[in-house]
Amino acid sequence: MVTTTFAFDATLSRLTIDLGAVRQNYRRLRRKLGDVPCAGVVKADGYGLGADHVASVLYEEGCRTFFVATFDEAVGLRQILPEGDIACLNGLLPGTEAAYVEHRLTPVLNDLGQVARWRAHGVKTGAPLAAMLHVDTGMNRLGLDGRQMDQVAEDPALLDGIDWQYVLSHLCAADAPDSPMNAQQLARFTEMRRRLPGAIKASLANSSGIFLGSDYHHDLARPGIALYGGRPSAGGDNPMRCPIRIEGRILQVRTVERGWTVGYGGSWRAGRETRIATVAAGYADGYLRSLSSVGRVAVGGRLCNVVGRVSMDMITVDVTDIDPADTAPGGMVEVLGPTVTPDAMADLAGTIGYELLTSLGSRYVRHYVDSAE
């Protein structure tokens, strides 16, 4: 993207990321975990917050194990973190073995074919290579399934020749603490670990899993969303701090007479004389179109309804009940942040906070601050 510097402030929207809140969220999870180490999941560019910034502060906080999804993400992170373990969740694609070694990355091996290839590569380099083993306990997405575990039980040598760091599995419903799937997966995980040769350290909990209790903590926790302010349980309180604040500038304020409609499709009609503020944030910025007529923004600390369709670059907001002093064109309003949280807006939009965060557009001017320094 072309960026030009003007002598005036042409910023229409900005995204402020408080790395101090990420630090505090990490510390909070550590307190919950006691002596169990806490990794940091920084896939998808740190859930949209900037993996380089997030990983650096986590490292400063003592985090030494990082998870990403793809090989590219891992190589990028290695530039930022000369030390520390970087594990790649999506598995070992054929032909990438030497590159993993070159960048000192740890693959999470998802089936016995990957295990065999990694062992063979270790033989080539002269020493067993480090890896993690993913076993499937119910997600049915990645990891050794029951049949492959039977093969391992019959022939434990299948796992020889690898320096196993952890065996891990992933919970399907940890954000629903009452779901019977949690205990089922824990029981399967325990059973699968029992069938593995030797004692390999274990990791099961994602963010929500940490809050299910110490039975789920094992030897390493793998939180992502909670670091970025997401709530651990779908129905419960949120003890985490929201590190992001997106503000959009008020471009114009107008009075719409009763009976007129606002926006594309005329989907919203004024039931009274309404003051409408047009705010610079739209779906091209990651402000989901499904927030049309259901989203909220915070103006001068008060919540106002988004009315009418979300456009590409703008939303329209009912500010009838707000002091006009707080709605002067040129002012900034919070469209997502501590007051209108990603979780709350995701509920209204029919999605999850994860999707809102990872959809944050590239158009925002990003500011990083660190309130905890």
Ligand SMILES: *Cc1c(COP(=O)(O)O)cnc(C)c1O
């Ligand atoms: C994304 C992911 C995590 C982190 O999950 P959160 O719900 O964001 O805490 C942990 N483990 C695996 C395998 C993942 O894919």
